[in-house]
């Protein structure tokens with residue numbers, strides 16, 4: 001297959017056995033993954049897991065102590081000048097002069113690239129046209145994020161790296177930003193996305209690497225991560241009469257069972273639910289407020305890392 005940039009596909013980003021220590025403590029401890037062109041690839045993990053350090057190695061901002069990173073065949077630590085032509089990174093708020101207007105920021109950053117996109121249609125697409133005369137400091141959170149995306153795309157990159165893009169946004173602005181990222185990918189850009197939000201990863205990412213304590217705890221599609229969690233179906237109900245614990249404990253494919261305040265919650269599979277209903281019928285027990293749902297990426301994450309999300 002040919003990409004819009006005309007090169008043959010293989011992974012666009014390769015991270016292999018990367019290690020990075022600070023003061024003798026390994027914060028990235030042998031991370032490997034590969035991102036194909038056109039993917040939205042998520043890096044998900046608890047605070048301090050090493051996500052930012054990992055993507056900074058991809059951006060060429062940090063040099064790994066060990067391991068290999070390649071972006072379109074370039075070594076980010078060595079070939080930074082060439083890398084900036086194909087990789088757009090999200091700036092941090094502190095990197096933009098608060099007094100610059102949106103127009104000035106777009107013009108200034110365009111000058112950094114050899115072949116920048118025309119910023120006007122980009123501003124239009126990112127709904128920034130109304131704000132062109134507004135100073136950066138006066139923008140809303142959502143407008144700032146849209147400007148960050150515009151600046152990351154100005155150089156017509158093959159890949160953009162977005163780190164905690166929607167942190168601090170309200171739900172509406174977050175959803176708008178997700179649509180923009182989907183648009184960006186539809187335009188052929190590969191997206192490497194660091195996120196804390198399960199919903200964001202589930203909605204946007206083709207594949208997700210869950211990073212925990214500097215290592216890749218799992219790498220799969222969001223659906224794949226969910227299906228490998230112990231008990232991908234959750235069923236809860238209030239029984240009309242006590243249910244024998246031992247009978248519940250031997251239900252097929254049962255991952256866990258909990259009885260609290262008269263309510264029973266089971267994690268299992270569809271097979272568990274079928275057997276449960278048969279069991280209840282046999283004992284003439286009615287299941288009040290019966291709820292059956294699929295596990296979420298949240299459950300998968302907890303299973304994989306044992307960490308609570310903030």
Ligand SMILES: Nc1ncnc2c1ncn2[C@@H]1O[C@H](COP(=O)(O)OP(=O)(O)OP(=O)(O)O)[C@@H](O)[C@H]1O
Nearest residue numbers: 022023027045046047048049050051052053054196
């Ligand atoms: N320059 C540095 N010097 C020393 N320690 C650092 C440095 N940069 C990061 N760390 C530490 O490395 C660990 C991993 O940091 P990193 O920012 O990569 O994690 P993260 O997964 O992105 O976390 P968060 O979600 O909290 O941003 C943290 O404990 C952090 O304090």
